[in-house]
Amino acid sequence: MQTFFQQIINGLSLGSIYALLALGYTMVYGIIKLINFAHGDIYMLGAFWGYYSINAWHFNFIEALLSSMVVGAISGVIIEYFAYRPLRHSPRITALITAIGVSFFLENGMAYLFTSDTRSFPQVIQQHNYNIGGVLISNIQILILVTACILMVLLQLIIKRTKMGKAMRAVSVDADAAELVGININRTISFTFALGSSMAGAAGVLIGLYYNSIDPLMGMTPGIKAFVAAVLGGIGSVPGASLGGFLIGMLETLFQSIGLSAYKDAVVYVVLIIILLILPAGIFGKNVKEKV
Amino acid sequence: MKKSIKKFGYIMSIGVAMTVFAGCSAAKTTGQGNQANGNTIKVGVNMELSGAAGGYGNQQKQGIQMAADEINSQGGIKVGSKTEKIKLVIKDNKTSTNTSASVAAQLVNNDKVSVIVGPATTNDGTAQIPATNKAKVPFVSPSATDPDFTLQKNGKAQPYVFRACYQNNFQGSTAAKFAAKTLKGKRVAILADNSTDYGTGLAKAFKNAFDGKIVANQTFAEGDKDFNAVLTSFKNKKIDAIYAPGYYSEIGLIVKQARQAGINAPIIGSDGMADPKLAQIAGNKNANKVYYTTPFSTKASASNPVAKKFMALYEKRYHAQAPTFSALAYDSVYMIKDAIEREKSADSTKIAEGLAQIKGLKCVTGTTTINKNHDPEKPIAIEQLTNGKVSNTYESK
Known part of the structure; x- marks a missing residue:
């Protein structure tokens, strides 16, 4: 039983990272129907920013987290402005290929500038364990869970309660109609990228602190898994992405705990195939009929 | 005008054919492989400098460069009566088997290197074998550990494949x-x-x-x-x-x-x-x-003067403790030097013969002898870490 609860904790902390990343995918997809494959690499940028800001300027945890969210947001906006905006009216496949190109650019660019060595992340918060009935929870695991939950609630509030959020929802339903009623589409899309990318930046610092190891290719696998999480939850749906992230984290943990660790990545992709076959709209996705 | 072009074409084609055949016959008479000429020894480096194994590849590059600079600063490698400097041709295989194969082909055919150091991984190393076998150019991989890596299908050693690490x-x-x-x-x-x-x-x-x-x-x-x-x-x-x-x-x-x-x-x-x-x-x-x-322990270096020198040199140059990969790559270059000096030739086939006969060579990673499978035989140690520091070394036979 202890092992079971311990695995739940492991799954939740892994899942909260996927959830934070999946939010960015789902928001961008919701608004411009583009799968932003460079999203996982913004998470890597966030981690590297955390690494340098803590080492060079001795930022504490909160400062590092907030500043990496800002850096994530800025890089998201820059990528959107230079890579995706000129392609706004081209076929979706063009934008998709560009997204993969941006992802490679960021990975190899960082590997060129900072070498592909694995670095150890400065430990601004000393890790210690709490023993609750035989189940070990570390303060960093709690921190990750809490931060992830706060950010997700905050995001939901921005989307549902603010004027900008209303504009985002309007653009995602019908961009042309939104423009007709006076919404600045470019600004709204930039804002969406900023918001989604700041989540990735935050996830980067949290992961750096939790695992204590960062490298330029760290965004690749989590990025793809977060994409699966977003599809699982229903791409375009914010609560769906959070749920999908936690589910994928749990699934991976489950497969490792029953001794099938060799298949832990495969099972995630199998889920993607199954979901696309039987529930293409995902758990929370709306099934919109195409009208001719 | 047209005729003269045609004539020119004939002459050209005969010329090309002649050079091709000339190449063949020359190769047959002098034992094939890449011949050394000029006053430098060209050493190719086919290494994982980017991609998944980029971290390890760059450490190996450091070791190779250190060894080459050290040898060159002492004048070079003695080839018979003259001393020749090492010229490194470093190429990145991006941790990809495809790129590794094409890098190997470029090194042996275009750059005409006498010998190659690298790649770091078994997969990329195996991808290099067809090109190097065809050109009869030997290579030393610092860290490809698969037991079958140096062997042919029939169990005999690949004539041009060597490694510096244990299998x-x-x-x-x-x-x-x-x-x-x-x-x-x-x-x-x-x-x-x-x-x-x-x-x-x-x-x-x-x-x-x-x-x-x-x-x-x-x-x-x-x-x-x-x-x-x-x-x-x-x-x-x-x-x-x-x-x-x-x-x-x-x-x-x-x-x-x-x-x-x-x-x-x-x-x-x-x-x-x-x-x-x-x-x-x-x-x-x-x-x-x-x-x-x-093979290489920070503690063992106390009793091994070659390792001691290497550790000090590495720390001076890169301001960090020397990693094993750099040590193995450094040794790979010295194995090649030893082979060339004993064979008194920097021709690629001669180097291969020399590498196969390395005996009791004092290396950073211990006294090395190459056995019939082209694996190095050297002492192995087990290190123990306590509080992040090496606290104990167990010798093993």
């Missing part, structure tokens, strides 16, 4: 003996890197040689960061030790997460984790009861 069976069985005899382990869990031949090969060798019971056999992939689930599943299996063959970037995290999950069993690994970065990633207070098999 997996030797290292895996040494670790198994150490776990059973020295640590008195009866129940061992294996957690191996299954994305490389290195990890899977070592795990297999360990399993075959270990006397006790293997209670769990799990794997991970390169780049994984979360091992909590697997480690939690080990926890109630009453394990005496964990065997985790892989590289420091992942094993460091396994050590950290195991200790934080309250697993205090010894963790045994391989030379891929013999790097100061291991303790940095794991955290010094977690790096306890960690053992690994290694």
Whole structure:
């Protein structure tokens, strides 16, 4: 039983990272129907920013987290402005290929500038364990869970309660109609990228602190898994992405705990195939009929 | 006008044909391979400088450059009566087997190198063999550990393939003996890197040689960061030790997460984790009861003057403690130097003969002899980490 609860904790902390990343995918997809494959690499940028800001300027945890969210947001906006905006009216496949190109650019660019060595992340918060009935929870695991939950609630509030959020929802339903009623589409899309990318930046610092190891290719696998999480939850749906992230984290943990660790990545992709076959709209996705 | 062009074409084609045949006959009479000419010895480097193994490849490049600079500053390599300097031709294979094959072809055909150092991984190294065999150019891989890497299908050694590191069976069985005899382990869990031949090969060798019971056999992939689930599943299996063959970037995290999950069993690994970065990633207070098999130990360097010199030189140049990969790459260059000096020739086929006959060469990673399978025979040591520092070295025969 202890092992079971311990695995739940492991799954939740892994899942909260996927959830934070999946939010960015789902928001961008919701608004411009583009799968932003460079999203996982913004998470890597966030981690590297955390690494340098803590080492060079001795930022504490909160400062590092907030500043990496800002850096994530800025890089998201820059990528959107230079890579995706000129392609706004081209076929979706063009934008998709560009997204993969941006992802490679960021990975190899960082590997060129900072070498592909694995670095150890400065430990601004000393890790210690709490023993609750035989189940070990570390303060960093709690921190990750809490931060992830706060950010997700905050995001939901921005989307549902603010004027900008209303504009985002309007653009995602019908961009042309939104423009007709006076919404600045470019600004709204930039804002969406900023918001989604700041989540990735935050996830980067949290992961750096939790695992204590960062490298330029760290965004690749989590990025793809977060994409699966977003599809699982229903791409375009914010609560769906959070749920999908936690589910994928749990699934991976489950497969490792029953001794099938060799298949832990495969099972995630199998889920993607199954979901696309039987529930293409995902758990929370709306099934919109195409009208001719 | 047209006629003259045609005529020109004839002459050209005859000329081309003649040079081709000339090449053939020349090759036949003088024993083929890339001939050394000029006053430098061209050494190709086919290395993983970017991509997944870029971290290890760059460490090896440092070792190669250090060795080449050192040799050149002493005048060069003695080839018979004259001394020739080394000229490195460094190319990146991006940790891709396709690129490795084309880099190898470029090095042997266009750059006409006499010998190649690299690649670092078994997969990329194997991809290089067709090109080097065809051109009869030998290569020394600093770190390709698969037992079959240097062998042909019929079990004989590949004539142009050499390595500077141990092969997996030797290292895996040494670790198994150490776990059973020295640590008195009866129940061992294996957690191996299954994305490389290195990890899977070592795990297999360990399993075959270990006397006790293997209670769990799990794997991970390169780049994984979360091992909590697997480690939690080990926890109630009453394990005496964990065997985790892989590289420091992942094993460091396994050590950290195991200790934080309250697993205090010894963790045994391989030379891929013999790097100061291991303790940095794991955290010094977690790096306890960690053992690994290694050809090159910081402690052993006290009794080995070559290693001592190398350590000091590396620290001076790169301001860090020398990693094993740099040491192996450094040794690869010195193996080549030794081969050239004994054969008194820098022709590629001669170097291959020389490499096969290395005997008792004093290297950073111990006194090395190349056996009939083109594997190096050298002493192996097991180092123990306590609080992130090497606290003990066990010699093993």
